[in-house]
Amino acid sequence: xxxxxxxxxxxxxxxxxxxxxxxxxxxxxxxxxxxxxxxxxxxxxxxxxxxxxxxxxxxxxxxxxxxxxxxxxxxxxxxxxxxxxxxxxxxxxxxxxxxxxxxxxxxxxxxxxxxxxxxxxxxxxxxxxxxxxxxxxxxxxxxxxxxxxxxxxxxxxxxxxxxxxxxxxxxxxxxxxxxxxxxxxxxxxxxxxxxxxxxxxxxxxxxxxxxxxxxxxxxxxxxxxxxxxxxxxxxxxxxxxxxxxxxxxxxxxxxxxxxxxxxxxxxxxxxxxxxxxxxxxxxxxxxxxxxxxxxxxxxxxxxxxxxxxxxxxxxxxxxxxxxxxxxxxxxxxxxxxxxxxxxxxxxxxxxxxxxxxxxxxxxxxxxxxxxxxxxxxxxxxxxxxxxxxxxxxxxxxxxxxxxxxxxxx
Amino acid sequence: xxxxxxxxxxxxxxxxxxxxxxxxxxxxxxxxxxxxxxxxxxxxxxxxxxxxxxxxxxxxxxxxxxxxxxxxxxxxxxxxxxxxxxxxxxxxxxxxxxxxxxxxxxxxxxxxxxxxxxxxxxxxxxxxxxxxxxxxxxxxxxxxxxxxxxxxxxxxxxxxxxxxxxxxxxxxxxxxxxxxxxxxxxxxxxxxxxxxxxxxxxxxxxxxxxxxxxxxxxxxxxxxxxxxxxxxxxxxxxxxxxxxxxxxxxxxxxxxxxxxxx
Numbered sequence: 001x002x003x004x005x006x007x008x009x010x011x012x013x014x015x016x017x018x019x020x021x022x023x024x025x026x027x028x029x030x031x032x033x034x035x036x037x038x039x040x041x042x043x044x045x046x047x048x049x050x051x052x053x054x055x056x057x058x059x060x061x062x063x064x065x066x067x068x069x070x071x072x073x074x075x076x077x078x079x080x081x082x083x084x085x086x087x088x089x090x091x092x093x094x095x096x097x098x099x100x101x102x103x104x105x106x107x108x109x110x111x112x113x114x115x116x117x118x119x120x121x122x123x124x125x126x127x128x129x130x131x132x133x134x135x136x137x138x139x140x141x142x143x144x145x146x147x148x149x150x151x152x153x154x155x156x157x158x159x160x161x162x163x164x165x166x167x168x169x170x171x172x173x174x175x176x177x178x179x180x181x182x183x184x185x186x187x188x189x190x191x192x193x194x195x196x197x198x199x200x201x202x203x204x205x206x207x208x209x210x211x212x213x214x215x216x217x218x219x220x221x222x223x224x225x226x227x228x229x230x231x232x233x234x235x236x237x238x239x240x241x242x243x244x245x246x247x248x249x250x251x252x253x254x255x256x257x258x259x260x261x262x263x264x265x266x267x268x269x270x271x272x273x274x275x276x277x278x279x280x281x282x283x284x285x286x287x288x289x290x291x292x293x294x295x296x297x298x299x300x301x302x303x304x305x306x307x308x309x310x311x312x313x314x315x316x317x318x319x320x321x322x323x324x325x326x327x328x329x330x331x332x333x334x335x336x337x338x339x340x341x342x343x344x345x346x347x348x349x350x351x352x353x354x355x356x357x358x359x360x361x362x363x364x365x366x367x368x369x370x371x372x373x374x375x376x377x378x379x380x381x382x383x384x385x386x387x388x389x390x391x392x393x394x395x396x397x398x399x400x401x402x403x404x405x406x407x408x409x
Numbered sequence: 410x411x412x413x414x415x416x417x418x419x420x421x422x423x424x425x426x427x428x429x430x431x432x433x434x435x436x437x438x439x440x441x442x443x444x445x446x447x448x449x450x451x452x453x454x455x456x457x458x459x460x461x462x463x464x465x466x467x468x469x470x471x472x473x474x475x476x477x478x479x480x481x482x483x484x485x486x487x488x489x490x491x492x493x494x495x496x497x498x499x500x501x502x503x504x505x506x507x508x509x510x511x512x513x514x515x516x517x518x519x520x521x522x523x524x525x526x527x528x529x530x531x532x533x534x535x536x537x538x539x540x541x542x543x544x545x546x547x548x549x550x551x552x553x554x555x556x557x558x559x560x561x562x563x564x565x566x567x568x569x570x571x572x573x574x575x576x577x578x579x580x581x582x583x584x585x586x587x588x589x590x591x592x593x594x595x596x597x598x599x600x601x602x603x604x605x606x607x608x609x610x611x612x613x614x615x616x617x618x619x620x621x622x623x624x625x626x627x628x629x630x631x632x633x634x635x636x637x638x639x640x641x642x643x644x645x646x647x648x649x650x651x652x653x654x655x656x657x658x659x660x661x662x663x664x665x666x667x668x669x670x671x
Contacts, residue, residue, distance in 0.1 A: 080626050080630035081630065083626055084623055084630070087622055087623055087626070090619065091616060091619045091620065091623070094612060094615060094616055095616060097612050097661075098609065098612045098613050098616060098651075098659070098661060099659065099661065100660075100661065101661045102607070102661070117607075167604055167605070176602055348600070349599060351599065358602070360602065380602040382602075388604065389595075392591050392595065395587060395591055396587075399587040400584065402581070402583060402584040402587075403580070403581050403584035403585070405580075406576065406577035406580045407573075407576040407577055407580050407628070
């Protein structure tokens, strides 16, 4: 650093902050102008092997520029002022994204790319420039001696480089497909977002789709405003339990009977574990101050059973809210290309991996809820995953150094 | 232990921490001071742990719960930094912030939701949130050092020493912030199949990260440009505050995966 400052002064004055900022700003202004006249960058991320050729080509070009051509421009680009200017300018572009809702609206902001920043020319140009500054800074440090401090520098900078390059160019090979499979059936055709069909290299058979739900909640709402009664001291809504005794404001609620699965019979509900059953409860609600006493059944209802609420007074009504999913899962058999079969339970956050494929539990027939006989799986094919993970773990180790040693002189 | 005892916990913590800070200011009874400060921090920690057990899940879903963690970790970080750097103002700041968050909760408790949506039931969830809270607490502290530095400059003294302290705090905080971004990316990849979607919270977290990146590089290249560094630190804190509190109120917040409270 001192070597650069001294050397720079003797020979010729290297571009510093004002020139660096002027250049970076000039770059995005040019980007805005291109965007305004030609529309947003229609960049299609290339698939294998074109993307790897791009990456290798980029490294060769930057390496030749740095090691062979050299010159003042490289010296300036590798300097910290140019890095700071590039990072600052990138910050400004991303700030627009932070304030302007993306993918909506039109008008001038759209014309210059501010409503689709990540697909706009100024963003792409400053990103590529910033990446090149980063690349040069790595080249600068890629020489002996490799002490701990320099290794940490390289872990942080190369890790970041790998993450940026692999995560962005890798998306060219990324396939995200949805596979719909019914209970008792097998499927090997999946569709992407554009409804194009793909035959995947394995077959999936769904035995059973299961969902567990949290107990439903009951709540009192105001007929005037349609909103839940706000109560600081009490829970509203409150999770139901077989012998719950609670109060919401002036109302005292007692659960007389509660069935997680019930079907209507005459004016009552009886417990029955069958498709289409809904949670139901018999409640006693009293308001001692106003001398009101009510007893009645409530149910959250579902696609088969009509919901039932309990009117308390002219102003208030008690309802049971639809239960929310605690866990849902698919009991599957996967047949791999070599004919090997594996029986698995697939649930949210617990994907199944196979080669560069990952299979996620994604959804179900939301109309039928826990009685859904359909499971929706997401299939992700991402051959770049390990590369990105390598970059991420380099960054984690680089950051550990920062954490343990702080700023070392 | 649940939210019904929360007011008692808040008042007890306030009394203990206030006592500890008073002794710090008076420079008396260091042993009693330590006992009071540590007891104050432990009181909150025990409540948080109790709440965790009571709810059967990490209490990290509602704003009230995240404020609670922010209080706990600000207090911890403040205590550690106080013992490490012997700067009383550091203690007052972090404990003051701690109490502020505790009292915000007292005034406006969020809905006491017992449910956690399936996407949040991930092993990455706790580390993701905790490293952010530590990182934010450290960076908040560094920003206060920045303000202290600006005050020193205003009084025509050199902020060099303060900036050297701030450097270390920024480095440590920046490391935590990086962990937060990376854990978030790993979690998103696991849960949704992509690392980064420029969700508004992600966008602002990225901006925060970049601001401290600028600070680190300015300090590396131009350690004598004190005012640049101090103003960058101040500006970075504004961005950090927007990331932490402000994103939900921005026009870009609709459909953010980071908005769980209704």
